[in-house]
Amino acid sequence: MPRITASSNAAQRENTQNAILRSFGDLLYTRGLTGLTMTHVAKNAGIGRTAVYNYFADMGELLVAYALDETERFINDLRTELARVDNPVDQLAVYVRLQIEDMSRRHLPPGPTMRSVLSPESFEKLGHHVGELQAVLAQILRSAIEQGYLPEADIGDLARLVHGSLSSATDRGQLEDGETRTARVEQIVTFVQRGLGARFDDAGRPVPIQGRPRLEQIAS
CATH class of the missing domain: 1.10.10.60 (Homeodomain-like)
Incomplete structure (x- = not known):
């Protein structure tokens, strides 16, 4: 170096x-x-x-600094990209794409492992930044519901569905590159959007849902 x-x-x-x-x-x-x-x-x-x-001072402090630096960078990049699109369903797509890229690029240990090697105070610092990221997703989902692009549902439930889909997809995405990877990412984006009840016109643009149903009514 x-x-x-x-x-x-x-x-x-x-x-x-x-x-x-x-x-x-x-x-x-x-x-x-x-x-x-x-x-x-x-x-x-x-x-x-x-x-x-x-x-x-030690590896725990270094791990916290790295995690905070990476999370802050990601949140700033995410907010910049979200500002480029208006529709909340399209913003959800931006969130999913960037999350997949970020999760594939870095390799932070899972939450339980982080908790086991960090002091409670250090783990709490990480929680604050994670909360910021969760707040961004919650606002996207809330706007989509309020504007009628997603059915009525608990925001926390929707967020868990999003992150569950991302976690299950990331490992497979690391094994791919080029056009195959791009196609896989777009499949995941579509899966998340439609799984949350979003609807699209023939040109692929998000459209409001008629009648403001709840998510479980659409799923059934």
């Missing part, structure tokens, strides 16, 4: 911290959390092990 250079001490510290986070993310994706040490992270980043400890 090339030597990290910057025009000021503050920029140098930021560059070094970012290099550590990137190194940790690469290793987390390729080998997982089990057995991963600060020495591995430092060597992969091309810096001394002591330097890593200048930024992060």
Whole structure:
């Protein structure tokens, strides 16, 4: 890895911290959390092990920093992309696509594993950012219901259906690339939208549902 250079001490510290986070993310994706040490992270980043400890006290603190950084980046990117479309059903498609890409690109341990290696205070920090992401999805679903594009349903139930579909699809998506992957993602998008009761015209545009039924009435 090339030597990290910057025009000021503050920029140098930021560059070094970012290099550590990137190194940790690469290793987390390729080998997982089990057995991963600060020495591995430092060597992969091309810096001394002591330097890593200048930024992060232990692996738990590094894991939290990485997760928060990744989640914040994703939320910012998501909000930028959502602002480009108006219809909430189309926004749901944006959410699903970006989530699949993000879940396939990085490899954060599942919630129970995170809880087992983090202090309650650190785990609570992660929960705040996860809550932000959940709030974005909840607002999309709420708007879709209020505008008549989705049937009446509990927002929490709908959100669980969305994330359940994403979780089951991600592992298969990691094995694909190119046109096959793109087609798979679009299949998942359509599956989620129609599974929540969305309806479309012949041109594939979302249309309001007549009569404002509940989701279980459509499903039956």
